[in-house]
Structures are given as structure tokens and as C-alpha cells.
Amino acid sequence: xxxxxxxxxxxxxxxxxxxxLIPEKEQRATFTAWxxxxxxxxxxxxxxxLISPEPYRRIITFLPDGIMMxxxxxxxxxxxxxxxxxxxxxxxxxxIKIINRIxxxxxxxxxxxxxxVQLFYIYxxxxxxxxxxxxxxxxxxxxxxxxxxxxxxxRAGIQAIPKGQMEAALAIGMSRSQAMRxxxxxxxxxxxxxxxxxxxxxxxxxxxxxxxxxxxxxxRRGREFAAKxxxxxxxYTVVALVYLVITLFFSKFVSLMEERLNRRE
Amino acid sequence: MSSNxxxxxxxxxxKSFGKIEAVKNANITVEKGEVVLIIGPSGSGKSTLLRxxxxxxxxxxxxIWIDEDRLTAHHADIRRIREExxxxxxxFNLFPHLPALGNIxxxxxxxxxxxxxxxxxxxxxxxxxxxxxxxxxxYPEQLSGGQQQRVAIARALAMNPKVMLxxxxxxxxxxxxxxxxxxxxxxxxxDGMTMLVVSHEMGFAKxxxxxxVFMDNGEVIETAPPEVLFNNPQSERTQxxxxxxx
Numbered sequence: 173x174x175x176x177x178x179x180x181x182x183x184x185x186x187x188x189x190x191x192x193l194i195p196e197k198e199q200r201a202t203f204t205a206w207x208x209x210x211x212x213x214x215x216x217x218x219x220x221x222l223i224s225p226e227p228y229r230r231i232i233t234f235l236p237d238g239i240m241m242x243x244x245x246x247x248x249x250x251x252x253x254x255x256x257x258x259x260x261x262x263x264x265x266x267x268i269k270i271i272n273r274i275x276x277x278x279x280x281x282x283x284x285x286x287x288x289v290q291l292f293y294i295y296x297x298x299x300x301x302x303x304x305x306x307x308x309x310x311x312x313x314x315x316x317x318x319x320x321x322x323x324x325x326x327r328a329g330i331q332a333i334p335k336g337q338m339e340a341a342l343a344i345g346m347s348r349s350q351a352m353r354x355x356x357x358x359x360x361x362x363x364x365x366x367x368x369x370x371x372x373x374x375x376x377x378x379x380x381x382x383x384x385x386x387x388x389x390x391x392r393r394g395r396e397f398a399a400k401x402x403x404x405x406x407x408y409t410v411v412a413l414v415y416l417v418i419t420l421f422f423s424k425f426v427s428l429m430e431e432r433l434n435r436r437e
Numbered sequence: 438m439s440s441n442x443x444x445x446x447x448x449x450x451x452k453s454f455g456k457i458e459a460v461k462n463a464n465i466t467v468e469k470g471e472v473v474l475i476i477g478p479s480g481s482g483k484s485t486l487l488r489x490x491x492x493x494x495x496x497x498x499x500x501i502w503i504d505e506d507r508l509t510a511h512h513a514d515i516r517r518i519r520e521e522x523x524x525x526x527x528x529f530n531l532f533p534h535l536p537a538l539g540n541i542x543x544x545x546x547x548x549x550x551x552x553x554x555x556x557x558x559x560x561x562x563x564x565x566x567x568x569x570x571x572x573x574x575x576y577p578e579q580l581s582g583g584q585q586q587r588v589a590i591a592r593a594l595a596m597n598p599k600v601m602l603x604x605x606x607x608x609x610x611x612x613x614x615x616x617x618x619x620x621x622x623x624x625x626x627x628d629g630m631t632m633l634v635v636s637h638e639m640g641f642a643k644x645x646x647x648x649x650v651f652m653d654n655g656e657v658i659e660t661a662p663p664e665v666l667f668n669n670p671q672s673e674r675t676q677x678x679x680x681x682x683x
Contacts, residue, residue: 336530342519343493343593344543345596359534
């Protein structure tokens with residue numbers, strides 16, 4: 173999906189900056205694909221309540237709390253996961269053996285366990301020892317899981333920077349940590365932005381799993397409504413459309429950001 | 438502070454990578470204000486030895502002195518010594534996320550805590566000195582190879598080093614750009630900078646070098662002033678090498 177967003181945003185930029193350029197056929201097709209999906213979903217979300225207020229209007233007024241919760245879970249999780257991921261990535265390339273080992277084991281273990289199982293584990297299994305609120309457990313599980321994936325992205329990003337950069341920084345008298353902060357990481361951000369953007373969108377979609385812990389996110393609110401009213405088809409159609417709009421919006425946003433970084437290079 | 442110490446003194450330097458001995462018992466002395474050129478076939482350990490002088494590589498045994506600092510000492514303050522030893526790389530290694538001026542000022546600002554204004558004034562002066570006063574805001578990718586290398590020289594000079602190391606500074610350059618870099622290096626030599634240079638630029642050697650060191654297979658074979666080494670090499674290996682490149 174991010175790839176679709178990517179080419180479409182490049183097209184947008186070209187159209188805006190230089191009207192004389194005609195998009196290539198292939199890119200025009202992907203641009204249309206994003207447009208069809210995004211504006212199609214929005215159109216449906218607007219039209220359905222107009223055409224058939226019962227039950228669509230009720231569904232749509234019932235869901236915003238859930239959308240809010242989905243955002244809260246996603247944003248808090250990605251922020252914490254980025255911090256954990258950066259530390260993990262640095263740990264994975266650390267010369268201190270014990271730190272390196274801890275980071276590597278963490279990545280291996282977490283990537284080997286499905287997120288759904290991790291959610292259950294943190295809330296129910298660890299809940300036997302320390303009971304934490306559902307939302308906290310949900311965000312913790314998402315952070316732990318995505319921290320490992322982001323850690324690998326950061327590691328790869330740091331290692332993608334040519335060795336000469338660290339050497340040049342050391343040669344002018346910087347310490348390794350100064351060189352990391354001033355020279356390596358600023359370049360890493362550019363490299364990792366696309367995969368981090370993809371992880372963000374994946375996390376957004378995976379956040380629907382937290383509904384299993386009865387966190388009242390978008391999917392959970394939909395389930396509640398459908399269970400009460402038996403409007404399964406209508407409710408889940410709206411839920412799916414809302415996820416689609418949010419996801420497409422962010423994939424566009426991510427690719428625009430990427431674009432800007434690329435242009436500044 | 439004994440002022441008659443050489444600026445750089447390499448004593449019995451050995452460096453191995455696993456089983457491969459890259460440098461064997463090398464001895465080189467660079468006096469203050471001297472320009473010393475290391476030549477030799479590829480794989481002869483020249484670059485490795487040079488990289489040991491600011492400890493990007495660590496000697497396996499032997500000693501390296503920068504004035505009265507023993508670089509190879511356990512407690513040596515490597516970062517302070519590196520500030521005093523400028524290095525110019527074959528592949529420039531400019532920081533691509535910073536403009537030319539930023540490349541030059543980041544060292545003084547971060548390492549020496551020089552105030553921004555002061556660092557930038559100095560940076561502009563250095564860019565002027567390497568003939569790039571108009572490229573202050575250019576990013577590395579917008580510069581030609583020769584220009585990048587001159588920025589890299591200015592970046593090293595910004596730390597106000599006592600000695601400059603050049604690791605094949607012109608071998609990644611297109612022929613028409615070599616001169617502009619060599620001109621900057623010649624000017625530096627004229628200004629009295631102490632320089633240790635790995636290069637095969639014979640024009641530069643004749644114009645600026647006080648001494649030529651010929652290395653082969655990790656060993657220093659011969660050290661002599663350029664006119665002696667080029668016209669009357671003592672060792673057979675030196676003769677053979679020179680016959681290939683002259």
C-alpha cells in the first residue's frame with residue numbers, strides 16, 4: 173500500500189510543480205488505484221448514511237469513540253516502539269557483548285511469537301503476577317512487538333551508512349556517541365523512513381487486535397454495535413471502510429514525508 | 438616539551454589482520470614542517486600504516502609518537518590526539534546531510550565547543566583558502582569530486598591540526614580534477630604544514646616532498662629525498678617499482 177502511495181505522491185508533486193510533465197502510464201495507473209480506493213471509500217461513507225440512514229447513520233455516530241481509541245493505541249505504541257526500536261538497533265550493533273546479546277535475543281524471541289499471543293500473554297499470563305489496565309497491556313504488547321521489528325530496521329539503517337562516515341567523524345576527534353548522534357543517525361533517518369512508515373501502517377492495522385482485550389477501539393465498538401443490533405454486514409462494512417480511509421491517508425502522508433526528505437538530499 | 442622531537446615518529450610498527458601481516462617493522466620519521474610521501478604497490482601496507490597514525494587502526498606492536506604523545510600508550514587520549522592529526526580520505530567521506538560549511542564547522546563546534554559564529558567565520562575563511570568561497574551552502578552531492586576533496590581538506594584543517602595525513606587523496610578523482618586538489622596540497626606544504634601523504638603523484642612528490650618512503654609487502658624498503666630516490670634508488674624492488682610508474 174505504501175508503494176502505491178509512493179508513486180502517487182510523486183505524481184502529485186510533478187503535476188503541481190510542472191504541469192508540462194505527463195505521468196507515465198504505469199504511474200498513472202497506480203495513482204488512480206489510490207484515488208479510487210481513498211475517494212471511493214470516503215464517498216461510500218458519505219453516501220450510505222444519506223441513502224439509508226437506518227442503520228448507517230447510527231453506526232457512524234457510534235464509532236468515533238472507537239476511532240479515537242484506535243489512534244490513541246497506535247500513536248502511543250509507535251512512539252514507545254520507536255524509542256525501544258532505536259535502543260534495540262543500537263544494542264544490536266553494540267560492541268558491548270552483553271548488551272548486544274540482550275538485544276539480539278529480544279528480537280529473536282519477539283519476532284517468533286505472534287502478536288495476538290503476545291497480547292494474551294501480557295494481559296492474561298503476566299496479569300497473574302501484575303494486573304495492569306487493559307489499555308496499558310495493549311500498548312505494552314504493541315510496543316514490545318513493534319520495538320523488535322523497528323530495532324531491526326534501525327540496525328539495518330545504521331549499517332547502511334558507509335563505514336567512512338564513522339571514520340571521518342572519529343578522525344576529527346568526535347567520540348563514537350557524538351559521531352552516532354551527529355553524523356550517523358541523521359543519515360539513518362532518511363534510510364529508515366520508508367520502512368518505518370510501513371511499520372506504522374502495519375501497526376495501525378494490527379491495533380485492531382487489541383479489541384480482543386476489550387479495549388474499545390474501532391473494531392471493538394463495531395462488534396459491540398453489531399452484537400446489539402445484528403447489523404453485521406452494515407457495521408463491518410463501515411468499520412472496514414474507516415480503516416481503509418485512515419490507512420490510505422497515512423500511507424500518503426508517509427510517502428509525502430519521504431518525498432520531502434529525498435528532495436532535500 | 439622538547440621542541441626538537443619529530444612531529445611524527447613511527448617505531449617498529451607492525452600491524453596484522455589475522456594471519457596477514459599488513460605492516461612489518463616500519464620506521465618513519467616526519468619532522469616539523471616536513472612533507473613525507475609514502476609510495477609503493479597496492480597492498481603494500483601504506484594506507485594501513487597511515488590509518489594507524491590517527492588510530493583508525495590499532496598497531497599490533499610498535500609505537501607511534503605525535504610530538505611527545507605516545508599514541509600507542511594504553512592511557513593515550515586518542516580523541517585529543519585525533520584533533521591534532523587531520524586526515525583526508527581517498528573517498529572524501531564528506532557528511533552528505535550537511536552543506537560544505539556545516540561539514541567544516543561540525544568538528545570545531547562539537548569537539549572544541551567553538552561558538553557557531555566563530556566556527557562559521559573560520560569555515561568561510563577555510564573554504565576561501567581551498568578556492569571554494571562560493572560553495573558555502575552547497576551539499577556534497579552538488580560538488581564535483583575535486584571540490585569535495587577540497588572541502589574535506591578544509592574540514593580537516595578546521596581542527597587546526599599539527600599534521601595532516603592524506604590517504605591517496607587524488608586516486609578517486611578524474612584526471613582534470615587532480616590538479617585542483619594538488620594545488621591546495623602544494624599551498625599547504627608551502628605554508629609549512631607537516632604532511633604524511635600516501636600518493637603516487639610524482640609531480641607533487643618532486644615539487645613538495647622532502648622525503649619519499651618506498652614500501653613493499655608491508656616493509657619500508659627505502660627512505661630518501663625525492664631526487665635521490667627517483668634518480669638513484671638503492672634497492673632493486675624500488676627500481677622495479679619506479680620503472681613501472683615513472
